Amino acid sequence: MTDRQKLVEATGRDIKRLEIRERQPAGFVGMLFYGGTLGLLLVVPVVAGAYLGRWLDSLAAGYSVRWTVSLIVLGVLLGIYNVVRFIREKT
Amino acid sequence: MKTFYLELLDSRGADRFPAVRQFVAADASGSFGILAGHEPMVAVLRYGLARFEDDSGQWHYAAMSGGTLRFAGNRLTVATVQHFLGLERGTLLQQLSAEMARTESDIARARATLTEIEHSLLRHLGDLMDPASEGSLA
Structure with missing residues (x-):
């Protein structure tokens, strides 16, 4: 086998692999991390906003x-x- | 995201990428990846596919006939005999096969020409050595 044939064969094998x-579905741990990250990304700003808002309202006079x-x-x-x-980044 | 400088060298020239996010290749022990700020390293790459992501998120694919890899000072240098770059994996293999077929055909043509020259040379030498053809040569 020449070097050229070896290169084509090895490249084809790597591409197939x-x-x-890439086609394989993510495993349980992968899905857990992905879902957890999505949840955190959504929830953290809401909770932070709620706490910050509550604190700012407590500074205001009266009920707010x-x-x-x-x-x-x-x-x-x-x-x-x-x-x-x-x-979008992940896909 | 941090980036590093990539230089791909082969017998035909060099391809340079000033901002690369990650580089993935394989040596005899398996596949490995390099990110910006990696410790200095040297590796001997095996035949096959390497890939890297530039700062715009675009993946580039390179078919390499082995080679050496050196990472130092946030600069990655890969020296190979030949490499073929492409943005799509499927078309890269087709391009590579076509290029290899073209090279094989060029080599076969060069060999045929060489053999023809050799035969012609031998024929002329035979003519020179043959006393019967002395008159015709003069």
């Missing part, structure tokens, strides 16, 4: 939930944006 690996509601909504939007960006 790569394609098989303006900051809490606004920052929770902002957190939800930010979480959705994070999740979309993460999925």
Whole structure:
């Protein structure tokens, strides 16, 4: 076998191996990490917004939930944006 | 994401990529990857496919006939006899096969020409040595 044939054969084998690996479904641990990351990306900004909003409202005179509601909504939007960006990057 | 400089050298020239995120290749022990800031290393690559991702997220594929790899000072240098670059794995194999077939055909043609020259040379030498043809040569 010449070097040229060896190169074509080895490259073909590597490409096939790569394609098989990419087609394989993710394992349980992989899915767990992926799902966990998505959950965290969505939830962390919402919870952070809620806490920050609650603290800002406590500083205001009288009863107020303006900051809490606004920052929770902002957190939800930010979480959705994070999740979309993460999925786009991964695919 | 941090990047590093990649230089692919072969007998025909060099291909340079100033910002590469990761490089994946294989040596005798198996497949390995390199990220920016990796410790200095040297490896002897095996025949086959290497791949790397540039700063725009685009993957490049390179078929390599073995070679050596050196990473130092955030600069990766891969020296091979021949490498073939492509953005698509499927077409890379087709291009590679076509290029190899072309090379084989060029070599076969060169060999045939060489044999023809040799035969012609021997014929002329035979003519020179043959006393019967002396008159015709003069």
